[in-house]
Amino acid sequence: MTIQRPTQRLTTPRSLIEAGLAAPERLQELEAVAERYAIGLTPALATLVQPGDPADPIARQFVPDARELIRDPAERDDPIGDDAMSPVKGLVHRYPDRVLIKLVAVCAVYCRFCFRRERVGPGAGVLSSAEFAAALDYVRAHTGVWEVILTGGDPLTLAPRRIAEATLALAGIPHVKTLRWHTRLPVAAPERVTKAMARALMAEGKTTVVAVHANHPRELTESARSACRRLTAEGAMLVSQSVLLKGVNDDGETLIALMRAFVEAGVKPYYLHHGDLAPGTAHWRVPIAKGQELMRLLRARLSGLATPSYMLDIPGGRGKVPIGPQWVRTGGGGTHLVTDPRGGEHLYVDRLEMGA
């Protein structure tokens, strides 16, 4: 298969096929999936696809697959329970000290494993001015809110002017100290992460965090790294988000390379998500036991600086927790069996717990 390096964003089955990213005989399959879920692939990511590799880890993340139409009984339209925790449109208040505001429902790329796949897509829109004002009123009225997470969709798809308006409005709330933006744009369209956009995320006296989503080390190209550097140059703290995906990054060497690539781009590895129970995503999920085994390997091979936490968003909106592996087993009388990074076990006796 020959890949025609695209210059435009690919949004239809036919455009994926014309770009050489899917075989022509898959048109019907791709169209059936596209009726349900949006397609989006930017030139920056399409260019990374290796020609002739049907299992290419970049292509697989964005090219539809018939298995997306198979629903596992455990899967839910709203896998992490946003709706039940949403007091006003576009705002989710799950934890006491932070809220999440979904500014937009569109993304530059549409990941086939997206946890909000039933909510995002073209036409799903932007939070209106009145809806954003209502979200601001809610944050103002809840003085315990220390952090606001801007998400979507991908909020960095907005123009810098719109981003600056949101930043300034939130920064004007005294008890809000941290603004965290969740985005895939530094890897999906690094050229759009301009100095002007980076500046639009900043506000005097507030901390700006950008959570950069990437799943394979090839996504951290030199252009993507430059985009990250533009964000840090303006003062943003960068952290990573990745999803553990079967066939993309569920092997030790790929995960090690991904985490090192993040650090080299100035991004602190933060979360490795266990796949959420979004509809039609069973083929992406990896057993938790395997995820824990991979985390053991990362702990043995990487510095703490490059090691993320392996996280599960408990279905139904119960919150996000690290799911191991466990490094300590607690016995009675202050005894603990601690596992070292190479797997050896050691007795640790806590004299404080013994009452000594």
Ligand code: SF4
């Ligand atoms: S960028 Fe995030 S919100 Fe957008 S499709 Fe991918 S996972 Fe979903």
